[in-house]
Amino acid sequence: MTTKINGNDLLEVGYTPGKILGIALATAGHLSELSLREVKVLLKKVKDHPENFLNDILWKTLASEIMEEKKIDPEISLKETALPYTLYGAEYIEEGARKQMDIAMRLPVTAAGALMPDAHQGYGLPIGGVLATRNAIIPYGVGVDIGCRMALSIFDISSAYFHENEAKFKRELIAHTRFGAGNGFHGQYKTDHEVLSREEFNLTPFIKKLHDKAYSQLGSSGGGNHFAEWGIIEFEKRDEVLDIEKGSYLALLTHSGSRGLGATLAGHYTRLAKENCKLPAEAANLAYLDLNSEPGQEYWLAMNLAGDYASACHEVIHNKLTKAVGAEVLAKVENHHNFAWRETWNGEEVIVHRKGATPAGKDVMGIIPGSMTAPGFLVRGKGLTNAINSASHGAGRQMSRSKAIKSITKDEMKRVLKAHHVTLIGAGLDEAPMAYKDINLVMEAQKELIDVVAKFTPKMVRMADDGSRED
Known part of the structure; x- marks a missing residue:
């Protein structure tokens, strides 16, 4: 036959x-x-x-x-024993985050790791996790909201002037910000920026299709814990680097990332990583891309584009509000997390993933916020090797979003806001101050990592009012 x-x-x-x-x-x-x-x-x-x-x-x-x-590869084995890593504020870190970090330290590409005191469980690498790898990048080690960051503008406006004109500051804060998943600007309200002309938008047809979304969301913020807030920043002594005298000043602090652009890129390259890097089930979300591969090079360029786009979003917000209130900027500080950097660690070039961790190299400036009623801190890094030049990116959650919604009432939240003289615009119970760890304990746990330059106290906080999560 x-x-x-x-x-x-x-x-x-x-x-x-x-x-x-x-x-x-x-x-x-x-x-x-x-x-x-x-x-x-x-x-x-x-x-x-x-x-x-x-x-x-x-x-x-x-x-x-x-x-x-x-590109089907046999399953990649994990190391039998996790590499050692340093925990800061171990007593404040939940078991789930530690277990995730233990798995990350067994990857064959791992060189070093550290866990910050605000750490809690996430997807793949825990939030608050720092992981150094050899020539490999982990999309979920960077996070879904690529390049999420803090931006601080310090103004030549006194706290007294702010309190005398709170209605004006509230009006302008509402007028020049947009929050929540999918929200942005349209028509004449859209803002142009040089980042939209970046050649990386033509890197692949997939990325090119995201340009319109990036344009419409430029200058907006995500949901969840993203915010824009007026507050008072206090310098107990003159800071020579920033050239700011001792005293109290009005400041604008914003927290947001790369919006739909970053979220879509994260999802796409995480899928590619999982297709190309077959890890055991417990480590599946730590799938990595070889930086010598085409997908790895693509993701590296796309990640940096998303990071610069996130920075542009903050720049637009700060420029609009600075103009609206007629202020002069005395100093600006910005730092990002949810990112990966090429750095030298112990004499070796590595890729440092900071998923919810602040860069804290020697003399590097950063901002570590508390909650909507707790102070934030302007800090300067000490460059500690064991911490892989990192610090926490905030207070960190002590309650999951669902638990906070179930256990905190609106009246309780209102009482806390009133006690701290904070005006809140938007936000849900999942972002209540009680859902977060004590920022003072977190700062104490990492005092060998950073020096405090100034303290920021929130006074008027704007967040998403539709209950949406971060993009």
């Missing part, structure tokens, strides 16, 4: 035109003793599970080509 199989038969079982289809036809020519149906069933098995046919004399060529095209 001669089996007559053609290209259309192979298309029916999932093959596509090209080199592999030709190899499949040639291989099928050696199966004359089988029926057409049997050959098609066998060819489909090879296509779906080529790894099972790599040692078969007849099928290994076809199986190898399919493996190469799909």
Whole structure:
């Protein structure tokens, strides 16, 4: 019996035109003793599970080509023992975050790690986790909100003037900010910025399609814990670097990231990483991309584009509000988290992932917020090696969002706001101050990592009012 199989038969079982289809036809020519149906069933098995046919004399060529095209690799083993890492404020860190960090320290590409005192469980790398890898980047080690950051503008306006004109500051804060998943600006309200002309938007058709979304959301903020707030910043002594005298000043503090652009990029490259890097189930969300590979290089460029876009969003917000209140900016400080950097650690070039951690290299400035009623801190890094030049990015949650909603009432939240003389615009119970750790304890736990330059006290806080999460 001669089996007559053609290209259309192979298309029916999932093959596509090209080199592999030709190899499949040639291989099928050696199966004359089988029926057409049997050959098609066998060819489909090879296509779906080529790894099972790599040692078969007849099928290994076809199986190898399919493996190469799909970039299917055998499961990558974790190290039997986790590398040691340093915890700061261990008594404040939940077990789930530690377990996630333990798994991250068993990756074959891991060089070093550290866990900050605001750490809590996330996806893949815990929030508050710092991980240094060798020539590999982990999309979920960066996080969904790529390049999320803090930005602080300090103005030549006194606290007295702010309190005398709170209605004006509230009006302008509402007028020049947009919050929540999917929200942005349209028509004449859209703002242009040089970041929108970046060549990386033409890197791939997929990224190019995100340009319009990026344009409409430029200058807006996400949901969840993202905010824009007026507050009073106090310097107990003159700061020579910022050239600011001792005293109290009005400041604008914002927290947000790369909006829909970053979230879409994160989802896309996480899927690619999981397809290319087969890890055991407990480590699946730590799938990484080799920086020498095309997907790895793409993600690196896309991540940096998203980070610069997030910075542009803050720049637009700060420029609008500075102009609206007629202020002069005395100093600006900005730092990001949810990012990966090329850095030298112990004499070796590594990729440092800071998922919810503030860069704190020697003399590097950063902002560590508390909650809507707790103070934030302007800090200067000490460059501690064990912490991989990092510090916390906030107080950190002590309640999940669902638990906060179930256990905190609106009246309780109102009482806390009133006691701290804070005006709140938007926000849900999931962002209530009680849902967060005590920022003072967190700062004490990391005093060897940073020096405090000034204290910021929130006075008027704007957040998403639709209950949406971060983009």
